[in-house]
Amino acid sequence: MSKKLCTIKLYTDVLIIGGGTAGCYAALTVSRRSGLSVLIAEKANIWRSGCLAAGVNAINAYIVPGHTPQDYVRYAANDANGIVRPDLLLTAAERFNAVTADLEKLGLVILKNKDGSYAARGNRNIKINGENLKPLLAKAVQQASNVQVLNHVNMTDLLVQDGRVFGAVGFSLQDAVLYDIRAGAVLIATGGAAGLYRPNNPGFSRHKMWYPPFNTGAGYAMGIRAGAEMTTFEMRFIALRCKDTIAPTGTIAQGVHARQVNARGDVYEKQYGRTTSERVYGTVRENQLGHGPCYLQTSGISPEQERDLLKAYLNMAPSQTLKWVESGCLPGRQDVEIEGTEPYIVGGHTASGYWVNTQRESTIHALYAAGDVAGGCPQKYVTGALAEGEIAAEDIIRKYRKVKQPSALDVQVQCIAAAYETILKEQTPVYSTEELEEAMQKVMDVYAGGISSNYQFNEKQLSIAADKIDRLTALSSYVAAENMHELLFAYELKDRLTVCKVLIAHLMSRKETRWHAFNENLDYPNTNDRYLGYVNSRMIGGKLQILFRDLVKGASYEHKD
Template sequence: HVFRPRSVGEGLGRAWYPPWNSGSSLYFTTKAGAEQTCQEVRFIPVRFKDAYGPVGAWFLLFKSRATNAMGGSYMDERKDELEKWKPYGLVKPIPANLRNWLGMMDVTEGKGPIYMRTEEAIQKIADAYKDDPKAFKKKMKELEEEAWEDFLDMTISQSILWAATNVQPEEKKSEIAAAEPYFIGSHSGASGAWISGPEDLQTEATKKAGYFWGYENMSTVKGLFCVGDASGASSHKFSSGSHAEGRIAAKAAIRFILDNNTQPAVDAAKVAELKDAILKPLKVYEENYKKTTDPDINPNYIRPKMFMFRLQKIMDEYAAGVTANFQTNQASLERALELITWLKEDSANLAAADLHELMRCWENVQRMWQAEAHVRTILFREETRWPGYYRRADFPGMKDDWKAFANCKWDPKTGAWEMIKRPVVDLV
């Protein structure tokens, strides 16, 4: 929810990634001074349009294909485009962002919408039974049930949308579309903290490049360990990988505690100061809400929902969101940073009428920091390495000198950002 979702108005709040994931890990690690990596790497899933139903079962189980509105298969018709993105464009399976990119090219050329050919896939499977009418009818019923169960198991709202729009998958093709961008530690996402790797895998080159400093999964802040969405440059971990990563980090953290077994000195005055800061939105609202007839409209504060809309508008329009057709350039990114600076100033005037809104206030502050880290890192990386996730229109191709990690770090003492380029060291 850093970017404005496709679902607005009546569908407001519908998104692919859980809305309660607000970038907390990025916020807390960055504010502590931890170096971040891959903050330019976002993930854009292609899903059934508007309800975000999964497409995997259709591609893998039903062996369906996606076509443009004219019936053309963009994966076949645009194979030549993959040559431009060697070596990644020539591997199997084709990377998700490049599959996105080929479909986006069709949409840009006016060949959309893009469709999942559900009716074609079901018919093709059932055709194996066409000489036996009874078996054919039975198989069609099984396939129809599987099609609905796929959504009922994972994305019930997609089933509701199909029912509401009279979609029978065995008879009618269904729209798919690229969703808005997300920041995630699974799938093709990679944003997170720069963490120490395991000692037994290090070489002189990796140590020189800053891949290791003593404890697995420890950030550049002493004693701060990161896993899951919080750790960067480790895509495709999902829940099982995050669990394994958590076990590795927990064991390393215990070693750290045994090696540094001293009680930290906690400043009680600092704790009190932080409590006041956390509760400030409640105070701002209480002191000002009676000054206008409508508590939502007040010159003395901004409520979290309106704050969220402002942030999402900035990111959508200037940082390669849906509205911008996933494209951006230096001028747009610099404008985004200017607007985020003003938004950050206004965050001091966030107001909360209750504890729920207080939570929403801080979720939006966290999103704002995630947004800034993302914009700064896209601006830093002067190339396009992930077409289909975002495209730098002013740097539309890959560059050899940018086969590197684009890192960033915020200094808690000075408030200044530092951009860091770290080499990719191949171990295999």
């Protein structure tokens, strides 16, 4: 690999980092409602990148008839045991139905009742065929005016001076090119972080996980490094999934009303409660008590239900259908074994992410966050990501002004170029990127509440985890890359280590157990109302500072300090 990268410098009004659900919809919104130019930088290709790659089988955040956006806020606040931002939840929920109607115009198939209304699945969901939802969105972006998409370009660092963002720097996965992209406003829409903890299937199928393994926390990491405030990382997300394939369980639970049973056939879900974290916790406890494995009770469903399940899974998690068919253990004959996944940091399900104002602007001026990377708004799912992309885009348009690029930023760009070139130098370090990633996942698994420790930890274990992550971070300065794709792997490792460091600090700071499994601190096994507030953090001068903030009560929130 040549040591020198060629630099391409670009100017745009709005830079969107990450062309997934939120990023694509923000681009569409800017294009439809203003004349501003938009550039999407996407590490893969927007056609199938992000969470929607395989498809999604329902819209899980929708206000069905008889319910209101306020109901949704109450539901999500209760599920998160109070640690939410009601202003963010309400502004998202108020748009769930409008963005869904827009998706239908773009071509999304939605199941309807005879009278033409959408068919509801439960109190907050509607049924769709979401196999091609991402291509539908991507197609709309490709046809939008003033939107340029840079596929296979991975952004690594924000250009920030005096508390304002002026652009970002990244590199091409295909050519020896550094991209220096300057913008009047930047939206981070990179998704959450997978791959921090040792996964369910650590061998050949290590990436058969719930969350996209390509969402590596890049957006969090670049924000943390730039001094942006983060919130609620300690509210990890652990999904309850079908064993091995890590396919969704909600489709079975809600679709055919299957109950959670243990190996004795006892329905255990009633004993532990029905919030998202309690469902995971109950399954873990039953296994600890020797009552495992746990199952979704599907045996006895009708052949018609079984056929519909096989099709539904092909539209979002085809591995589950393949497993049923090739093993001959069809769900009507055999219950479906379930397990908890490794923990993730993901703001679409829990409240982890950037600390933003009601308009989704971060604590860095002109830097916005939407979708899984934005905190405070759990259970936003697909429609919430779309809504946040739209809210951020509207504010960007409203406040947009041309800025003069400070010349001092050129030095920052040179430093970043030097960092890339150091990794690309011919060298033979002792440890490969992959080996350090494995080591990181083991540390997190054993000392920071992974699968092998039943998601539980104590303070001593967390302090060991913090030391070990610091040591691995030091070692990560020496990783090498033979090509641009390996440079991506090196940055994914660095970003994950940064997220791990912040996560551990958050876990240590919430000295209570507010959510079983998600934050199960054995030194503090109960909830403590002193912690009925947000745990936030900020990196200042290389030091991570923890801030405790009071709950936001009103309908809007603005950054003050």
